[in-house]
Amino acid sequence: MIRPATPADVPAIHAMIRELAEYERALDAARATPRQLREALFGADAAVFALIAQDDSVGEPVGFALWFRNFSTWTGTHGIYLEDLYVRPEARGAGHGRALLAELARICVERGYQRFEWAVLDWNEPSIGFYKSLGAVPMDEWTVHRLTGEPLRTLAERARPADGGGEKAGGGAHGSGADAGAGTGEAG
Numbered sequence: 121m122i123r124p125a126t127p128a129d130v131p132a133i134h135a136m137i138r139e140l141a142e143y144e145r146a147l148d149a150a151r152a153t154p155r156q157l158r159e160a161l162f163g164a165d166a167a168v169f170a171l172i173a174q175d176d177s178v179g180e181p182v183g184f185a186l187w188f189r190n191f192s193t194w195t196g197t198h199g200i201y202l203e204d205l206y207v208r209p210e211a212r213g214a215g216h217g218r219a220l221l222a223e224l225a226r227i228c229v230e231r232g233y234q235r236f237e238w239a240v241l242d243w244n245e246p247s248i249g250f251y252k253s254l255g256a257v258p259m260d261e262w263t264v265h266r267l268t269g270e271p272l273r274t275l276a277e278r279a280r281p282a283d284g285g286g287e288k289a290g291g292g293a294h295g296s297g298a299d300a301g302a303g304t305g306e307a308g
Contacts, residue, residue, distance in 0.1 A: 121176050125172050127158060130154050132181040133161075168187070171224070173211070173220050182211035187200050197232060197235075199237060200237070201238065205220060218254070
């Protein structure tokens with residue numbers, strides 16, 4: 121059974137995030153706390169959502185999908201970005217992952233969203249094959265970029281106060297202003 125997550129699911133979601141991080145060889149990078157997850161999913165400004173795959177025979181969560189809305193300036197519509205999809209190893213092969221993805225696809229279609237996107241590690245061949253079997257296509261021409269830690273703080277120090285201007289108009293992450301670089305394209 122696929123159902124929306126509830127606050128009572130936060131410990132299970134947290135545990136599965138840790139399991140996923142271990143599988144992805146990055147357990148030390150998974151620093152989110154149950155409190156942070158509870159606030160992100162169910163707090164006053166919640167902008168993240170989760171679905172639970174529950175094993176009906178035992179009534180326990182065996183997988184989850186954590187997602188949020190994104191927006192495409194090209195289609196003019198929202199979409200879904202799947203941050204995490206995980207099914208516990210002992211529950212794999214029973215259709216839980218496919219059911220989680222199908223529910224997210226249903227949400228997209230029902231709400232008029234035109235894109236459902238996610239990232240997968242390039243060495244994760246079982247998942248890549250699974251996604252391709254659903255009709256998903258890799259966006260090989262795109263490369264994800266990330267700012268974190270000291271580079272993030274250094275760039276933030278360059279920000280001007282709101283009354284002082286800020287970066288040049290049109291120079292956003294997907295724009296073509298001089299500060300952003302011409303032809304950065306449209307990722308969202």
